[in-house]
Amino acid sequence: MDEKILKFLPDQLAQIIQHRFNSKQLIDLEEIRLRVGRQAQMLFHDREQIIDEYTFKREDATTLLAKISEYSVYRLEEELRNGYITIQGGHRIGISGKVSVESGQVKAVTHVSSFNIRIASERKGAAKHLLNHIAQDQLMNTLLIGPPKSGKTTILRDLIRTVSNGAVTIKPSRVALVDERAEIAASYNGVPQHDVGRRTDVMSDCPKAEGMMMMVRSMSPEVLAVDEIGREEDVVSLMEAIHTGVQVVCSVHGYSMDDLKRRPNLQPLINDEIFNRYIVLSPHPKPGHVIGIYDKSFQQLTTNVRSMTNEVGRSHHDSVHVHVGRNRYS
Template sequence: MKEIQKLFRPPLQALLSEKVGGRWDKLQEIRCRTNQQLELCFDDRTEWIEASLMEAADARFMLNQLSDFSLYALENELREGYITIAGGHRVGLSGQVNTEGGVVKALKHISSFNIRIAKARPGAASRIMSSLYKPDGTCHHTLIIGPPKSGKTTILRDIVRSLSTGWQQYKAMKTAVVDERSEIGGSINGIPQHDLGKRTDIMDACPKAEGLMMLIRSMSPDVIVADEIGSERDVQALLEALHAGVKIVCSVHGDSLDSIRHRPSLRPLFEQEVFERIVILKKGMSPGVVQAVLETASPAGANA
């Protein structure tokens, strides 16, 4: 976890290492707030480091480490409110927002950092893989639903690895990933740092709508994967992929099927009965706890 530890000045770095010890595999988040103690969110508990008051100098140091001393280079990321670092770890930011015409233009005076730790968990999707395949060896159009910290990306990453490598009697498929937030692959210079299988092609740090169409045109995938869909443009691109004969696997934030079925932006996907499998995750003691796998109708107008 060197890429995380180097975000802290030496005094806090030492306290963090001592407190976490050998529990990095159970650590989900490190929440850092100016003039407050560091908060550690493990799978089963939350702890604070008592002597770890984060000073303004610590916040400046962390921001400089995140931006490599060039905040201008991260202008877009700051506007979105998060930065993804090597290893696929996402650092959420909050502070004072500058707006123009109701649109966020910049985030400044950053006072809080939420370091979400990405972990590869090979086998995380093993319980559901058999239900994602058709008898002919292709995969079902699949939607993964889960609240924050339920392990959507963890499950999605392992699905990618399994589809791309081959699973039990099923052959490996050409798998394309649109990794807008660099969380699935944790790519550095376009090369995934997580194991995504031997037949995976990735479009890193690319908006989903554009990336979906680029990958279909350039890489002729059997299946295309995207994390955290939500906008109308995302949905339109998914429908285009469907009509191009490509299987789709994606995730969305939500507590239940009912919580997302009637969202205006997602409604076309349900009106056209796109998804054949819906995996619902619940927030549990560890990421990737499956609550249910729902079988739905075949997608309208698509037999591919």
């Protein structure tokens, strides 16, 4: 486990984890959940582990909040209002507790009683077998569709990195990433903690609609990337950006193409055939499983994209058998 996480955990819990688990056993750890008055819960990809001998106490919660805010809760007031904090290493800590409301808006989260420590992880190569389907020298406008834990963010991050650096089928491009929830680049103090490529500029913790327009105006990107579009204002900004000539790669919550078509806010994107490629993902049997790839007319191109499951999975074993050649771009 990343030492950056261990230093935030209560000492007793950190010691238990270090003694009970080795590094190989922790490779597919996804979350650590801490609730005042209850035992710690560790969530792995396909199982959970309750730490019966440790109970998270109120004083532990107070200490943890002080650590993640660097002993200045006011410094992170905006992040706390959003319900999560990003720490060094790109790990994200969700919080819940009593909410203070003013004029119908969340002012602060007080008396924090639950923490969800989400373990950040990169899967370089997770998107490489999609490239032949979505890139011909330059990236096609692409939309990733999938439910929670289907690997959307992991694949989107790897696409951004690949487009930024260049690969066999795609030239290197300037990428503007609008990372509203700091999940893709996982910026800490403005610096990405994940590798999103050498030509990528990141706008984090900024609403998507405003961020897209800011990046198009100020950073002259060739590719615009954004996670979890869905609101009407997101769609308006996305269409404006496309009309400036940039390529786009985005993700959206959904279970199928039919699910996507039922989303009223997305109809302008669908009707104008903005996306050249739609990629539908599933969390089963593992995150990153490709159900199908479709063109702008919703014609299915393929259901057989090899190695995607293993690429996004957390196995140490590389079961990739497709030769992708050497990068010709640097």
